[in-house]
Amino acid sequence: MTIDKRISEDEAVATLADGMTLGIGGWGSRRKPMSLVRALLRSPVTDLTVVSYGGPDVGLLCAAGKVRRLIYGFVSLDSIPLEPHFRAARQGGTIPEPVEYDEGMLQWALYAGSLRLPFLPTRAGLGSDVLEVNPSLRLVSSPYDDREELVAVPGLRLDAAFVHLNRSDARGNAQFLGPDLYFDDLFLNACEPGRRFLSCERIVPTESLLDEGSFHTLRINRSMVDGVVEAPRGAHFTTCEPDYGRDEAFQRHYVGAAGDPDAWAAFVDRFLSGSEHDYQQAVAAWHVEQTERAARETEGATS
Template identity: 50%
Template sequence: MTIAASSLPEVASLIHDGMTIGIGGWGSRRKPMALVRQIVRSGARDLRIVSFGGPDVGILCATGQASEVVHGFVSLDSIAIDPHFAAARQSGSVHNVEYDEGMLVAGLRAAARRLPFEVTRSGAGSDAVTRNPHIRTITSPYADAEVLVAMPAVPLDLALLHLDRADAAGTAVCLGPDLFFDDLFAGAAARTVVSVEAVVDTADLLAGAGPTSSVLDRTLTDLVVASPGGAGFTAHPPHASRDERLQRAYVEAAASPHAWADFRARFLDVDDDAYRAAVASFHAEAAS
């Protein structure tokens, strides 16, 4: 049964060394940043991170907690390259597994369906296949005899998502224009944690919802956590646009170990209330 957690720190206790953690959202859009902070606060190491990556990936590379990153891309959208991820990739401190976006979708979908692989055309003939020696091809058994990619399943120990509303039974709603592939992350995971702007009565889940809203079935969730503003500085329509000023500060923190230590102490090694206070103080300082 899904339980509405009373506080984010309960999530940190679920995170252990060596886990494979899938993180929902897309680039610097609707990333579960409050949950990413719980990964940081857990101190867990040797993590395999699966993501359509944004600052979630960069942060966990900068903290040294990610040992492998499985991704379709890593970007901050308005800033093309995440410097923290780039530095880790260039130094070899993380093992980089790069797939075509469609390949990663196929791998998550195979895991969600409890299949060993999914057949796809995505990545066929590209370096995404030739540079990943564990990827196999398969010949169609029918008259066409087409050679296709047999994308292996990408199972997850834990999926972390941020949506808009949920009820205590675990049904969650995305009010924005795109669920991205959060449902596949949830389906591929042994356990799924969803942070939301608000936990509401079931009758209020779709109040005022537009035609693009999506529902994540309660059978896919295990823990719901109320975390207003839990997408952090990433874009979360209809609630908030991307906080470009804070994202820029995150990027600039890659300039030196001292700058990163300051950013981490102020915005990551803190609880939810302290994070909001730090963001308010940061913008007040910038405006003065």
């Protein structure tokens, strides 16, 4: 009995509703489910709670005004430390409910959620202003003789989750081939069944799952996934090692455009106003332009 879970990005996003809590896998500007995020940008869904080790996913959703509550430990583009749209949103006060955690606290929130526990204790956060800016966080005392007071990180349950992996079969047995799974398994496990969406570079037959990596890379099984989206270059412009690295030139272009309203409007018009196919075509055309411009400049400099 095979269950084919293949769907499109737009079909996945069509199951989301305003006000939901969405977890997005990856880390910073690494292996982000960008084609699903781009589909979300095309949809009317808004008023979201977004949970992420944030990168351009968070930036784009903030720029589009879709985020009511943001639960994060950082938002960064890695090679460019600060995410321009996230900065603008925080400085402009347009994220109504920011929730800032230590990176490890965020892992604990997802892990507690995935284990259906009310909280997990940690020392991370004690003494820092994370407790000041999150007044709803409570402390818990060890019931043992030490009586130590710890932060009780509340478990987080998600209504929807997006992750991007390297390979998957049509049922959602998925594989990471790069250096780090990040916390993608926790995002899926913390999510209620129904809207756990996994995009991948390529859908392969189950019998081919071990062709490119050892069994250790099969960290996502089909009980964790409701929909599989085949999305070649779906993590662009973030890394998806070993299939491709970060598109640094395009990331710089994104950051440059984000700093200026007119340039950003032109960026959205050119790259984010059509389908995923249109996006990939527009990026390819942009690279051809850059190469031609560089060639002309070299020619000009040598003539």
